[in-house]
């Protein structure tokens with residue numbers, strides 16, 4: 001298990017740029033990179049310099065920022081891409097090539113032995129040119145690849161002793177946590193190298209799969225802010241943080257958690273999105289308690305119904321009062337917050353009034369406050 005010792009590879013500026021409404025300009029990229037650096041992510045992955053002239057210039061601009069995080073770029077497995085990547089001055093290069101029958105047939109047309117030859121050639125070239133660069137080799141569509149093919153490729157690459165990290169990618173978002181656990185454990189055991197997991201969310205397992213990868217010994221997890229990426233994206237940064245926090249808060253204490261709301265808001269704004277109401281930590285309903293029984297317990301001790309303390313993220317909880325499920329503890333708490341001295345019988349009566357009125361339509365906080373202030377006079 002590597003919960004105590006893992007790194008986030010934040011790919012909002014690579015995978016995230018592949019999201020339908022994402023096209024970040026240079027100043028937006030710099031703002032995102034600075035925020036993620038202040039949050040404390042260890043690595044930032046950027047679009048290949050071959051994508052467009054601006055993409056190349058933007059890598060150079062981020063490298064110049066001299067941030068604490070390592071700047072990586074993501075390239076196809078060929079020497080020309082590698083040469084262009086090295087030329088930008090990045091700290092690391094992420095090389096990827098498809099190994100599934102689908103990608104072999106429809107993407108690059110190379111057989112497994114040809115993939116191995118090419119991979120070794122490209123990796124040796126990068127290492128020769130840049131002995132100290134962080135070098136990762138990844139197979140695309142790992143979970144639809146034949147296991148024997150995958151292991152052959154990984155072992156050949158690992159045997160060179162030239163790469164720092166191997167990557168496993170659930171490119172079409174179909175892996176189960178048990179499959180991720182099994183494959184990652186096997187790679188860790190056979191190669192002893194650092195392992196990165198990149199998981200798409202097409203069938204809703206991206207966070208669970210990232211967690212399974214860490215349980216199996218993966219050392220690096222790819223995320224994007226809000227989970228943006230191709231189709232419906234990959235493991236969201238905030239979702240991974242929520243997942244790890246609820247296992248043990250210490251697993252995320254290295255990050256500046258109170259920056260998460262600003263990070264999510266910034267990407268939502270740049271992509272013309274709303275933060276989903278049910279988003280991990282920063283969704284509008286993430287810390288709203290409604291039913292009377294919940295409100296009572298949360299008012300006594302928030303941990304009764306909160307696995308995550310909103311204050312750790314600079315947020316606060318809300319007790320919803322003006323609805324038919326309300327309870328008198330929530331009403332009393334509101335009266336106290338307003339500094340009103342109302343006896344319990346009256347508070348219970350007000351609670352019944354709220355329930356009756358809310359059967360017709362929910363009450364605003366102002367309407368509740370009016371009822372309470374009326375009773376206090």
Ligand code: HCA
Nearest residue numbers: 096138140141167169171198
């Ligand atoms: C891509 C595919 C990729 C690569 C992941 C990786 C995927 O868009 O190039 O390099 O590990 O999901 O397979 O994002």
Ligand code: CU
Nearest residue numbers: 015171198200
């Ligand atoms: Cu991807």
